[in-house]
Amino acid sequence: xxxxxxxxxxxxxxxxxxxxxxxxxxxxxxxxxxxxxxxxxxxxxxxxxxxxxxxxxxxxxxxxxxxxxxxxxxxxxxxxxxxxxxxxxxxxxxxxxxxxxxxxxxxxxxxxxxxxxxxxxxxxxxxxxxxxxxxxxxxxxxxxxxxxxxxxxxxxxxxxxxxxxxxxxxxxxxxxxxxxxxxxxxxxxxxxxxxxxxxxxxxxxxxxxxxxxxxxxxxxxxxxxxxxxxxxxxxxxxxxxxxxxxxxxxxxxxxxxxxxxxxxxxxxxxxxxxxxxxxxxxxxxxxxxxxxxxxxxxxxxxxxxxxxxxxxxxxxxxxxxxxxxxxxxxxxxxxxxxxxxxxxxxxxxxxxx
Numbered sequence: 001x002x003x004x005x006x007x008x009x010x011x012x013x014x015x016x017x018x019x020x021x022x023x024x025x026x027x028x029x030x031x032x033x034x035x036x037x038x039x040x041x042x043x044x045x046x047x048x049x050x051x052x053x054x055x056x057x058x059x060x061x062x063x064x065x066x067x068x069x070x071x072x073x074x075x076x077x078x079x080x081x082x083x084x085x086x087x088x089x090x091x092x093x094x095x096x097x098x099x100x101x102x103x104x105x106x107x108x109x110x111x112x113x114x115x116x117x118x119x120x121x122x123x124x125x126x127x128x129x130x131x132x133x134x135x136x137x138x139x140x141x142x143x144x145x146x147x148x149x150x151x152x153x154x155x156x157x158x159x160x161x162x163x164x165x166x167x168x169x170x171x172x173x174x175x176x177x178x179x180x181x182x183x184x185x186x187x188x189x190x191x192x193x194x195x196x197x198x199x200x201x202x203x204x205x206x207x208x209x210x211x212x213x214x215x216x217x218x219x220x221x222x223x224x225x226x227x228x229x230x231x232x233x234x235x236x237x238x239x240x241x242x243x244x245x246x247x248x249x250x251x252x253x254x255x256x257x258x259x260x261x262x263x264x265x266x267x268x269x270x271x272x273x274x275x276x277x278x279x280x281x282x283x284x285x286x287x288x289x290x291x292x293x294x295x296x297x298x299x300x301x302x303x304x305x306x307x308x309x310x311x312x313x314x315x316x317x318x319x320x321x322x323x324x325x326x327x328x329x330x331x332x333x334x335x336x337x338x339x340x341x342x343x344x345x346x347x348x349x350x351x352x353x
Contacts, residue, residue, distance in 0.1 A: 015285055093129045100330040101127045102138060107340070108350055109142070110320035117122055133297050141289045141327065152281050155309040159198040159272050166204050170242075170261060170268045171195060174253055174275040174283055175211020175223030184226050187276055190311035192230050195274050199310060200238050202293030205272070206265060207236060210244040210253045250282060251329040251337070254290040258303060262294075273308045278315040280308040286326045294329060321345065 039238070057165075105123040108116040120142060128135035144151075153160075163169055173195045176188040197244050199207050210230070211223025224243040232238050247253045261268045271282045284305050291301035325340030339345040 023267045032337035042048045070268045094126045099331045099333045106327045110324035140292050144288050152284050156312050165202045167267050168269045169205040171207045171272045173209045178215040180216045182215040182221030196234050208242040210257045212246050212248050251326040254286040270306045275308040275310050276313045278317050280310050
């Protein structure tokens, strides 16, 4: 019990420290327990006195009496109402699910930014009453989101120098919706030019094309399939190219791609993401979040995003609410995520702080 209580305190302390909401929660060391004695500690001990001579006992003989038969106790007819189970820290367990807490947390941060820091820390504390392991993971994810702008350097045209040119590196090409007849739009072709140059620069890296069926008139055509065909035609060896053909969102790109790599290429450790310039930070966040969520309990994520590169576009970066939608989807709530993606989410349910 003491160990679990300390875990909860440390989780809350981490959240408060990362989100700048005051000092970390102090951990109180367990006080040493004094050796037990036969004399209560709050009763003074008198000096030993001379034992008095006991007086002769007086014998009293009582007439035998019958022991009364106890009345039968009636069983309660209804079970008592159970109160919420307290955690070892005395905080009642939240009645919300992890996904519900993630929804409020990500939406508030997307809308209010750093002003939501104290509320984010409180929500991570609430999550710890439901699932301590989930609270630790989401503390890491929210910190990754908070530092995204300062961490991610966007390269245009080709991946940067200095990446490991080994089988541990995988170049991940994010798809883009196809035309109705199954052909690729120009932006997807522009992304593939960056992939082709990067694959030539790092000839020992794998190339993973990710994207499902988005052609309304050609249901059997997938983004990944069309991407692979273009890369083969433009000099990338087919044995290097992997296809993930089920995803329809960027969050699914992350989830299904890491599932494929874990299953078929466990040697991969490093990811280099290629997409449109406006899409690279979102892609980084979602792949990092999925890597954190799928890591074994207590272990570091198995994948690290080491670089990003893209084609130049005229679009602005995807909105914070879109980013919140992807995290909500990774938490398991695709319906709410769709509302966030398409600006149909009711922000009024979370009053301003």
